[in-house]
Amino acid sequence: MATIKTVTTPAIAAPLAETSVLGWMRKNLFSSVFNTLLTFFTLYIIYMAVKGLWVWGIADAVWIAENRRECFAISTDGACWAGIIAWLDNIFYGRYPREELWRINLGLFLLFIWMVPLWLPRVKAKISIGMTTVFLYPFLGGYLFAGSAKGIFMQIMLTVAIVCLVANTMHSIIGLFSGRSLPEFLSSLAGRKKLSDKTQRNIFLGFLALIFLLVYVWQMSWSLERVPWTKWGGLFLTLVIAGIGIASALPGGIILALGRRSRMPVIRVLSTAFIELFRSVPIITVLFMATTMFPLFMPQGFVLNKLVQVIIAVCLFNAAYMAETVRGGLQTIPKGQFEGAHTIGLGYWQTMGLIVMPQALKHMIPNIVGNFISLLKDTTLVSIIGLFDVLGMLRSISKDLPWLGLHKEPLVFGAILFFLICFTMSKYSRHLEAKLSTDHHN
Amino acid sequence: MAASDNSKKPVHIRPQEQFDFFHDERVRSIFYQILTVAAVGLAGWYLVSNTAQNLEARGMQTGFGFLNVAAGFDSYFKLIPNEAGVGTYGRIFIIGILNTLYVSFLAIIFSTILGFFIGVLRLSKNWLVSKVALAYVEIFRNTPFLIQVIFWYIGVFSLLPKVRNSIDLSAGAELLLLNNRGLYMPWPVPGKLFWLTGVALIIAILAVVILRRWAKKRQDKTGQIFSTFIPSAAFLIFLPGTVYLMTGMPLGWDLPQLEGFNFVGGATLPPSFVTLLVALSIYHASYTAEMVRAGILSVNKGQYDAAHSIGLRGGRVMSLVIIPQAMPAIVPPMISNWMSTIKNSSLAIAIGYPDLVSLFMQTSLNQAGYAIELVGMTMAFYMFISLLISWLLNIYNKRVQLVER
Numbered sequence: 008m009a010t011i012k013t014v015t016t017p018a019i020a021a022p023l024a025e026t027s028v029l030g031w032m033r034k035n036l037f038s039s040v041f042n043t044l045l046t047f048f049t050l051y052i053i054y055m056a057v058k059g060l061w062v063w064g065i066a067d068a069v070w071i072a073e074n075r076r077e078c079f080a081i082s083t084d085g086a087c088w089a090g091i092i093a094w095l096d097n098i099f100y101g102r103y104p105r106e107e108l109w110r111i112n113l114g115l116f117l118l119f120i121w122m123v124p125l126w127l128p129r130v131k132a133k134i135s136i137g138m139t140t141v142f143l144y145p146f147l148g149g150y151l152f153a154g155s156a157k158g159i160f161m162q163i164m165l166t167v168a169i170v171c172l173v174a175n176t177m178h179s180i181i182g183l184f185s186g187r188s189l190p191e192f193l194s195s196l197a198g199r200k201k202l203s204d205k206t207q208r209n210i211f212l213g214f215l216a217l218i219f220l221l222v223y224v225w226q227m228s229w230s231l232e233r234v235p236w237t238k239w240g241g242l243f244l245t246l247v248i249a250g251i252g253i254a255s256a257l258p259g260g261i262i263l264a265l266g267r268r269s270r271m272p273v274i275r276v277l278s279t280a281f282i283e284l285f286r287s288v289p290i291i292t293v294l295f296m297a298t299t300m301f302p303l304f305m306p307q308g309f310v311l312n313k314l315v316q317v318i319i320a321v322c323l324f325n326a327a328y329m330a331e332t333v334r335g336g337l338q339t340i341p342k343g344q345f346e347g348a349h350t351i352g353l354g355y356w357q358t359m360g361l362i363v364m365p366q367a368l369k370h371m372i373p374n375i376v377g378n379f380i381s382l383l384k385d386t387t388l389v390s391i392i393g394l395f396d397v398l399g400m401l402r403s404i405s406k407d408l409p410w411l412g413l414h415k416e417p418l419v420f421g422a423i424l425f426f427l428i429c430f431t432m433s434k435y436s437r438h439l440e441a442k443l444s445t446d447h448h449n
Numbered sequence: 450m451a452a453s454d455n456s457k458k459p460v461h462i463r464p465q466e467q468f469d470f471f472h473d474e475r476v477r478s479i480f481y482q483i484l485t486v487a488a489v490g491l492a493g494w495y496l497v498s499n500t501a502q503n504l505e506a507r508g509m510q511t512g513f514g515f516l517n518v519a520a521g522f523d524s525y526f527k528l529i530p531n532e533a534g535v536g537t538y539g540r541i542f543i544i545g546i547l548n549t550l551y552v553s554f555l556a557i558i559f560s561t562i563l564g565f566f567i568g569v570l571r572l573s574k575n576w577l578v579s580k581v582a583l584a585y586v587e588i589f590r591n592t593p594f595l596i597q598v599i600f601w602y603i604g605v606f607s608l609l610p611k612v613r614n615s616i617d618l619s620a621g622a623e624l625l626l627l628n629n630r631g632l633y634m635p636w637p638v639p640g641k642l643f644w645l646t647g648v649a650l651i652i653a654i655l656a657v658v659i660l661r662r663w664a665k666k667r668q669d670k671t672g673q674i675f676s677t678f679i680p681s682a683a684f685l686i687f688l689p690g691t692v693y694l695m696t697g698m699p700l701g702w703d704l705p706q707l708e709g710f711n712f713v714g715g716a717t718l719p720p721s722f723v724t725l726l727v728a729l730s731i732y733h734a735s736y737t738a739e740m741v742r743a744g745i746l747s748v749n750k751g752q753y754d755a756a757h758s759i760g761l762r763g764g765r766v767m768s769l770v771i772i773p774q775a776m777p778a779i780v781p782p783m784i785s786n787w788m789s790t791i792k793n794s795s796l797a798i799a800i801g802y803p804d805l806v807s808l809f810m811q812t813s814l815n816q817a818g819y820a821i822e823l824v825g826m827t828m829a830f831y832m833f834i835s836l837l838i839s840w841l842l843n844i845y846n847k848r849v850q851l852v853e854r
Contacts, residue, residue: 126536270478
């Protein structure tokens with residue numbers, strides 16, 4: 008009699024040596040005598056480093072003290088974080104008037120509100136939201152940070168910016184709940200039946216005009232006190248310089264990169280010369296050039312303040328670097344894409360804007376973020392030419408009477424601060440790269 | 450008839466050769482170029498005329514005549530002799546260039562060696578080791594280089610002991626001494642016949658090159674591998690060594706000696722130099738490490754399997770199969786990393802090491818003025834180096850392409 012097994016034998020679990028923690032350790036840490044020795048040696052080094060840092064930075068550190076002398080009285084071989092804590096406002100905001108700090112906070116908060124929709128999956132029209140951030144937010148932020156009386160141009164631009172922010176926010180909230188855009192929502196309020204695109208647009212424009220009027224009248228009732236740029240400082244100033252740098256570098260870089268690939272020799276030569284000039288010199292020489300030569304370039308009687316000089320230098324420098332990033336991205340696009348676009352009758356700008364750039368930008372994201380990280384790191388160089396950015400502020404702690412000679416802790420704090428910002432950004436760009444990737448091969 | 454139909458001449462439809470002035474690509478291209486030239490030219494003319502007016506209004510002098518004028522200051526670290534009030538600004542320029550190149554050259558060597566080491570650790574099969582290497586890379590890449598330089602200077606090198614309590618890096622032999630005035634080390638003093646040893650070394654190097662070529666040719670022809678390592682080492686050690694001994698060891702060492710309050714003799718590197726060297730090496734090694742890792746990973750896994758399957762052993766798999774294929778991916782980014790090492794050495798200004806930017810763009814500019822000339826010359830130097838390096842890179846790329854076929 009034949010026995011037929013009708014029940015499938017359950018799979019035997021993988022041997023414990025392969026899957027358990029011990030198995031993993033055996034494979035990755037103790038696979039040979041040499042490896043075991045290496046593991047113990049590395050553990051010893053890690054132990055020494057962590058122990059040293061722990062004792063200096065946490066266990067023996069002083070957190071509350073009035074001055075450095077007090078720190079020493081409490082502990083001689085620990086860090087004196089009390090100095091950092093006392094200077095925290097200065098590190099973040101520089102010498103900005105303390106009663107006006109809300110303006111910086113509000114400005115950054117509004118920027119956050121403005122940009123949040125870019126990360127919300129259900130919100131439509133992300134490109135226009137992004138564009139308005141780059142082109143209109145600077146007016147709102149700039150006025151909040153700098154203040155002073157508003158001219159007619161500033162009044163209009165400020166109003167436009169506020170209207171745009173309001174519309175963006177309403178649009179995102181509506182989008183989040185119903186998946187519709189703001190014009191669609193407005194016309195659904197107006198009547199039940201489906202309206203034509205043109206009517207929808209008119210309703211939307213009318214709505215914008217209405218808010219514009221309201222905001223315009225409202226903004227005439229107040230104005231902000233002027234805060235001169237010399238009072239700007241700390242991380243705030245670093246972010247302003249880096250923010251303007253990156254926002255202008257992207258369009259500048261795209262134009263330069265297209266210029267370098269252009270078939271017109273004059274444009275190609277000029278773009279290449281610009282890019283190569285700024286890429287081959289250290290940024291500190293560009294900053295020195297800005298502070299020593301820009302005043303000579305200006306017409307007589309016209310004085311450019313140092314912050315503007317620095318910002319122009321940073322923009323020129325970064326546009327050149329961004330141009331190479333963009334060019335690298337353009338080179339990843341196969342020739343067939345250009346030819347295909349020409350075949351269906353698209354012109355140069357249509358080919359670039361609709362076919363090539365959207366694909367190329369995706370490839371560029373990690374490098375663009377990389378550029379931004381190095382721009383943020385390079386911004387610390389403005390402290391050499393006398394601006395009080397975050398590093399300038401950190402270095403002036405040691406010159407403050409109560410904290411005289413406190414050098415190491417501010418630098419360590421600065422390093423940690425930059426590490427957190429830069430590391431988060433680079434990790435996020437990896438994530439974004441993986442998310443946007445449409446390649447199926449692995 | 451059908452025949453008459455066939456004999457009909459085919460009709461050619463010619464595209465109309467119509468020249469439309471406003472919609473012709475060539476016309477448009479020329480128009481745009483003229484427009485660009487006009488805009489750039491106008492902007493340039495505007496800046497130049499403003500500058501000329503400003504220079505006149507401020508009574509500033511221009512021209513390169515100042516290069517022959519004696520500078521009222523001196524660099525405390527220099528590779529060629531100079532004296533304040535005697536040496537010209539031209540000489541200061543040369544000193545700055547040499548100082549920049551000296552520290553960058555050493556930093557490039559150290560950062561490349563350290564970077565290869567860290568890159569190999571990154572690829573280690575030992576999880577802990579590879580994570581430690583990763584931590585190194587992430588920490589040094591994600592903090593500003595300027596903060597690192599200042600930290601090494603203030604946090605490490607200015608906390609060094611005084612001269613009397615110097616740290617002896619040579620473990621009691623008093624050869625390498627580190628204190629807050631710098632790094633002291635012995636310096637060779639060549640005797641009369643020492644040049645013969647040099648000649649012997651050059652002959653030995655030539656012999657090794659010829660030997661290697663011959664070995665490679667033989668391998669290409671017969672497939673037999675001739676190990677050149679031991680003969681090469683023998684040539685390099687014995688030939689100069691024998692000559693050195695025969696000429697009576699004509700090399701003396703100038704040792705650092707404690708005299709009064711300071712060390713005398715030997716060679717000294719100031720703390721700012723050592724700081725910059727250490728900071729540059731460590732920072733750029735973190736970039737090199739990633740390049741090495743990416744390069745080695747870029748080689749297809751099948752290459753390892755194939756190399757093993759034809760019977761190659763571990764070391765030979767790397768040296769004959771993997772490394773040669775990884776090099777084209779490693780070398781170009783590494784050379785641009787060398788270029789940024791040279792550029793980053795300009796942060797010497799933060800710690801007072803007298804490099805080109807600090808000597809020429811800061812001190813000279815404050816002393817003599819001539820902003821345009823000084824800025825222009827400094828930038829021209831960096832551009833020259835950059836062009837030189839991209840020229841070398843092009844040569845390398847061409848050679849690699851030839852090999853690839």
